[in-house]
Structures are given as structure tokens and as C-alpha cells.
Amino acid sequence: MPMKPENLVIIMSDEHNPKIMGCSGHPIVQTPHIDKLAATGTRFSSAYTASPVCIPARAAFACGKYIHQIGFWDNADAYDGSVPSWHHVLRSTGHDVVSIGKLHFKSPHEDHGFTEEQIPMHIIEGKGDLMGLIRQDLPRRGGARKMASMAGAGESTYTIYDRDICARAQIWLREQGQRSREKPWVLFVSFVAPHFPLTAPPEHFYRYWNRDLPMPKLYEEELRSQHPYLNDYRNSFCYDDYFETPADVKRALAGYFGLVSFLDEQIGKILGVLQETGLAANTRVMYTSDHGDNLGTRGLWGKSTMYDETAAVPLILSGPDVPVGRVIDTPVSHVDCFPTIMRCVGETLPDDLLDLPGVNLAEIISGQKPDRPVLSEYHGMGSTVGAFAVRNGPYKYVYYAHPDYPSQLFDLQRDPEELEDLGQNPDYAPILAQCHEQLCTLCDPDAVDALAKQRQAELLARNGGREAVIARGDLGFTPAPGCAADFL
Template sequence: MKDSQNLLIIMSDEHNPKMLGCAGNKIVETPNLDALAARGTRFSSAYCTSPVCIPSRASFAVGKYIHQIGYADNADAYDGEVPSWHHKLRDRGHNVTSIGKLHFKLTGEDHGFTEEVIPMHIIEGKGDLMGLVRSDLPVRKGAYKMANMAGPGESQYTFYDRDIAARAQTWLQEMAKKQSDTPWVLFVSFVAPHFPLTAPPQHFYKYYNQDLPLPKLYRKEERPTHPYQVDYRSSFNYDDHFDDEKLKKALAGYYGLCSFLDENIGLVLNALQDAGLADRTRVMYTSDHGDNLGSRGMWGKSTLFEEASGVPLIVAGPGIEPGKVVDTPVSHVDTYPFILRSVGETDPALTDGFPGVSLDDIADGAKPDRNVLTEYHGMGSATGAFMIRHNQYKYMYYVDYPAQLFDLKADPEEINDLGTDPRYTSVLSECHERLLKICNPEDVDRMVRERQSELLSLNGGREAVVARGDLGFSPPPGAPIVFD
């Protein structure tokens, strides 16, 4: 480990890990992220702790799994009560600044940052209350926006991302003028490629003007009928609003937003270089979760498949091996010790009792005897869902539904569910025992539902929450709030 460095963390929102040139995608153009991966280390089997914004971002901040900290759904946002790496570094004299989306509870709370620049927090401090309804799932009235807003142009989100990129460039140039022996951390958080799938025309048409392949298992007769996926498609009925033309626009919009994101990341990385800070600053890129992008007839997140629970994860800079790809499964909980270590905070007490293993240790060959976990308890789900990776297997356990099992080595696209295949009984049993070593899913499900019942009651009950409706997506700072 070299001497401590500054750290630039770039996070996107809803970036499917397969939508990167450096991950082998032959369609999407992401030259800046590809270059970052070429000069750094990419983790090809990285996972969020929960495939939805608020839980994932809370866990990223705190360094623990959802069942350990709460913040289990999009109506229960991080409020700063559980100490984060932001708190710990700021308390030790580091400048820790955020620019852009945080999706915490309220402006004015102490989330641990030295400064929050144009932060995006949850709606009214309440967020997505409909996600608290976990039985007889309501149909989302805002689902039409996925199809109807797809196309060329600008949206509230693209304007917001441009502002984030501009402010990040300015911050880096100004910070370069300040001499300090204490490393800083800059957290730059974009919203692309999160829907609405409205992409700037120069990015939209490069994809719209070509033949794009259909999403995997998209046709209705191809879609898996596992009850968890049926629940999600029925509640988030995005696909009811699609026809062939809107489908093409949505795909081109998502690809275009990936390239738009990459363009903004390039601006920030160029500013880091131009400010003379690149040789003493590490860079981390990741996303809060992925996006199904139509696969299996599903859009958005909230599932345990690779498209949604997987995340891109790249680290680069001093002390990081260039051009390396690590296939050992890792989690966002592993970023917590890496962040602390990168800026020189190596006191073991800071990570005692935390589940993460620092990314640089794993990149150096460490293969910890543990399983990474993703769990989900939020909108569009009638049951708690848990996933672990064990060797080549992905095990998905649902409290009230049949388990699923996929062999990612033989079946990386997760086409063949082995969960009911008697030849894999022993694998299922071993995976379940390993899950139980991390948490008891029934106990976690019960705990989460009690919290959700409490919040539902505080907000007037099911009828009031469903009547409030949903937005489809959260508005950025200053944008109007209009429920559907």
C-alpha cells in the first residue's frame, strides 16, 4: 500500500453492469470508463447490497448489510443516525464533500459530509410510501413514464447531471489551489442512466439509428413465471405501455444515457488531470444498482438477477494495478474499508465488526471465505428476497416462494433455473446453510415488515398511501413534485 491518497468516488444510478465496453458490450460506447478500467482494476462480479436506491446508498455509506442497519426500502432513508465513512473521515480532519444525488432523508441532517452540494434527497422526507405495501401489491400509476418519456432530448435529470459535472470540475480546480497534507474525498453522484429514458440527441440517435437486439427473454411467451417476477411485472407494469417503437426508443434512450454518463465522467476525470491531482488521487466508479432493461419483461431494478443486483466497479490510481480484471465476487460493503484505507485511515477499530474486505486486498489475490449478499424488501415485492454467490452458483431465496439457483459459469445469462432440479439438491442445501451463517431470512423479513407496518400506520395506512400515488422517479432539486 502506497502513502495515502485523495479519493474521487463517482457513483451513477441504475447502471446495468453489462452496459460497458470494458465488460464486453459491443453496442454501448463508454470510452472514458473503458479507459479508467484499462488503467485500473475492474471487479467483474460486483454486487449492491439491495437493488433499489435508498437501501443501497445507505449501505454504501455505512458499510454494512441492510439486515444489520435497517433502511430496507425506499420509504426509510438514511438519516445520519448510524455513523458512515463520511462521518469517520470528516471527524479525522478530512474534507469529505458530496456533489449530486444522495437520496438520504432530509436536507439539514448531519449525514457526515463537510458539505453537500446540490444534494438530491427523498420526496418530502418520506420517499416512496407505496413500497411499504407488501401484499395485494398496488399497480404503479407512474409506470407509463418509462415508455412515454423515452426518446431524444433533455430531462430534469440530464440538466441535473450537467450541473453536477460542472460543479465537480470547479471543485477539483479550486481544491488544487489549496495545499493540504490531509487527503480529501469527493463523492460525485450522477443520476444517469436512471429513467426517464430521455437521452441527449447526439447520444440517442447513435443507438436509435441501428438495429438493437431485443432484451433477453422479452417476448411474453419467453418470460419466466416464477411468482416473484410475476409480482414485480404486475405491480410495476411498465411493459403494458410499450409497443415496438416505444421499445426501440427506450433501449436507445438507456444506451444513450450510458454514453451521456460516460461523457460527464470524462469531464470530471479530465478536470482531475488538468488540476494536477491525478497522480495523488485514486478513483472509484460504481453504481447504486443495475437495471433489468426489459430482460424477462422487466424494467427498473428490484430483482436479484445480474442486470439489477450486479454493479460496475472500477478502481484506479496510485497503488492500483492497471488492466486487471478480478472475478472474485465482491460487494459494496467491501468499498467501506477500501475508502478508509485509501486516505490513510488504517486503525483496525474503524472496521472492527464490519463485513467488508478491502478491495485492494481482494485485487491482490485474497479470496475470503465468505459469501456476498444481496437482499430486497421493497416496492413490487410481496416477500423478502435474498441472494448469495457461492463459487459459480447464484442462490436466490424467497421467504414465501420457491428458491432459484443458477450456474453462472455454465449459464451466465441466468436462463436455466436449477432450483427444482433434483440433481442440485446438495448445492441448494449448502447454499442455504451459507445464507443462514449471514442472516436468518425469516427473522429479517419479520423485522422489516414490522418496521414497514409502523411507517405505513404513521402515514395514514394503505388507502392513504395508495391514494398519494407515486412519481415514477424522484425530482432533482428545484423540480416540481407531481404525483400520479
């Protein structure tokens, strides 16, 4: 599919479960602007993050490589500009590349490749979530109580931050977007919603609070999977311990749904400016999120698992030369965004980056690229073992780097809600073996697990060891720029 060089707006949200959009079939949540973006472009219905947690996911999106290739393993090991990003490459070839909003990189004093960073959110103290460096005898997270206690109607520091991001994006488009340049520009607009705290502006919260919201699937205790990886996560990130009644759960759901609609409102304002200024005629828009959210399914909240609620992401591309109203079911990955961004603005990959694992999404749309396995991996907080998910065709295979943590297998074509784990079904042993072989073509999972833990042990020692890190406390979520940290 040929693509004429055009401007590009990339909109990234945080923790947006791809099932929670009107265009993906959600029966309740209203996302008219995201839906319109999908209707006027192409939506990738099987898109995956490189890692279901903020900092590694954003590093992989920037660098176009899987986590084991770049080594930014967890929420205490943030991108520092040391690995070439698409921002670096485009700036070096004469493009304006501007960032507004959350980056979650290591420090504002580093060169991340942007020509300008407006109101960036980076990790706290340049250190981030040190507690996630502990990978054995996991500590119980004090910040987990914030998930339930802060759910409701109102404004949080995050919604205030997002409003500022949206305002600045509109100003940039009106004052800088129409300025004559030799090469197309890229504007990266990165929101925090719908990341918790689940405090949603009242006009959005009450849209859902008064609805008969269904409880999350497999929420009842007797229905929850007792896989040891999930139990590790539940016992450390003990979010659900603070939900005492179904009304508490539904308040959290209304908060999340309200934040999704709030996010949609901000996206609508940006799309409106593109239309009003005439920029829509020569500007493409990419929408995605860093990862998803379990949202109470299986008694889990937050991210960090390999279910599609968290490892899958929304991914939409719209604008000039992009097919209208298409839905692509072929599995794709955030690593595919690097080469896609390059082609959107008329550049090719430099010789030293020709080995990137991703492919141009335009080639997926046009059927030029055959299906290939895509990978999501996790080495962070709330886990004692590395987790690796491979998606190829209808199957998702999840491998855990420990002999006592059984592999999982899901047939997403027959079982899109991942209700039946086929990993221990002898009839699927050949498929399980084939999937493991595909994983091993991408990485050596056990060696990668050891490498991640070695790096984490070094960082833990550098920060005073286990007891010092636990004494520092748990944030729950990174404070918005200018806001004080609230450790528990």
C-alpha cells in the first residue's frame, strides 16, 4: 500500500483495555470520536504491546524492539535515550518531532530524540518503582488500596494533567502545525487516562454509575484461575482485597468507563482541530495505548498479565492513503509502529536499524506480509518469573520461565474471552510444542529471564537492598508533573 509522505499525529493513552470501545463492540461504553477514527481508517483488532506495563511498553514503542533486545525490563528501569528511537531518527533527518504529555522515561535531562518535550511525565526521582525489583517473596503493595478508595466522580491530578495536554496539543496544531516546513512533522500526544486513579469527571462518571453494569467475567472466587503466576500477582497487588461489595466493583467500573469517555472527549478535540484547520487533508492519525487493564476480570486489576485485557492494545491508523472502515485481524505488535511511522512521513529505515523486528503496518493492510508470531513479555512488579506470550494465527501461547508454572494456550478464534486454558489438554500438545518452537525463534526465554533478574538484583543492591526499598513505600501511580509523591 503506497503512502505519500504526510504529517502524523500519534495519540497514546495509558492502560486502555482494547475491549472497552464502541468500535470493538462494547455494549455500554461510549467512544464516538475513537469510533469515528476507526470508521474513517483501519483498526487492528489483534494488536499487542511488547510488555503489559508502562515503562517497558513505552521503551519498546520508542525503539521498535522487544524488551529482551533493549533491556528496559520493568518500572524501575526506564528508557534513557541510549537506544535509537524513531524520534531520534526523524529528528536527524530534518523532521520536527514534538512530544506533549506522558513519556515515562528516566529523566528530563536526557536526549530522547524529540525536538521538544512539553510537560513530560517521567519516572519519579529517576528511579521509578523500586519495589518491582524484588522478584522473590513479593511484598504486599500498600498503594493497592487506591484502586478502590479513589474510584468515583471528580477531578484527579491526572484528569487535570490530561486537560493541559489536550489544550497544548490544540495550541501546537493551530500555531505550529500549519507552518511551512520542508518535511512532515510528527506530534506525539500522550494522555494518562484511563490509568487509575479511577476518578472520572462527573459528566462522564454518572453516565455509567446509574447503569446496570455487569460484574467482570470470572470475578467470583470459585471461577478464578489459580495459576501460580496469577496468584503471585494477586497476592502482591492485592487490589481486590479492598472491594468489599459489588457496588464497590461497579463504582470502579464506572470510574474506568468514565475515564475512557473522558479520553475520547480529549481525542475528539484534537481531531476537531485537524478538521477546522484543514490539517486533516495532509495528516494521518495513529491511536494506541501502552497496554490494557484487567478491570476486575478473574479478580485481577491493573496490568501485568498476558490476557488480552492487558497484553492487547487498541491500534487505529487513519488519514490519507489509509483504507476506510477496514478491520485487520492479523496479529500485529507495537514494534511494527517504528517502521510504520517512518513510512508515514516519507523515510526509510537507516542501515543500522534494518534488523528491527517490526514491519510496516501498510504492508499488513495490503496483505504483502504473511502472518508471523508476535511477542509480549513481562519481567516486572508482581511477578516471580518471566512471562512470554506468543500470538500467531488463532492461538496465544503463554510460557512462564519456571518448571512449576504451567504454560497456557488459548484458541482466540473459538474462545476470544480466554475462558478455556488448553495448555494441559493432551489433544493440543502438538500445537503447544509448535508455539514453544516459535517462541524460541524470537528469544531464549529462560536466558532472558535470568538476564532480567541479574539486572534487577544489581539495581536493587544499588538502591540499598530489599528492606530499604520496601521502607521507601509504594506509590500506586506516578505523580503528575508538579505534584507530590504519595508513598504508602
